[in-house]
Amino acid sequence: MPQHTDILQALDAFIRKYYKSLLVRGALYAVAIVGILFLSAVLLEHFGWLSSLGRGLLFWGGLAAVLSVIAWFIVRPLLKMTGLGRRISHADAAKIIGKHFHAEWR
Numbered sequence: 422m423p424q425h426t427d428i429l430q431a432l433d434a435f436i437r438k439y440y441k442s443l444l445v446r447g448a449l450y451a452v453a454i455v456g457i458l459f460l461s462a463v464l465l466e467h468f469g470w471l472s473s474l475g476r477g478l479l480f481w482g483g484l485a486a487v488l489s490v491i492a493w494f495i496v497r498p499l500l501k502m503t504g505l506g507r508r509i510s511h512a513d514a515a516k517i518i519g520k521h522f523h524a525e526w527r
Contacts, residue, residue: 432511435518439509440502447494454490458483
């Protein structure tokens, strides 16, 4: 039975690393997307000479986009990593590991 416990502990460690990897990747994606949104908003306002309404819509739309990007790419993996969301099962983690090693042996 200790071998079964060791395997479950290894799978739990893999799941933690998996979500940590998703969090780091999501942070990089979020920074890139927010940077592109900011740059496009600045260029649109600079060359478009927007009215007050246009600037307001651009601001609130940009704020909603930034909050949704942060929620999707950072908060969601963070919640799953802490165990508050639906996590991958041990079977799914084993399939991911199996695919990795199967692809490596080809």
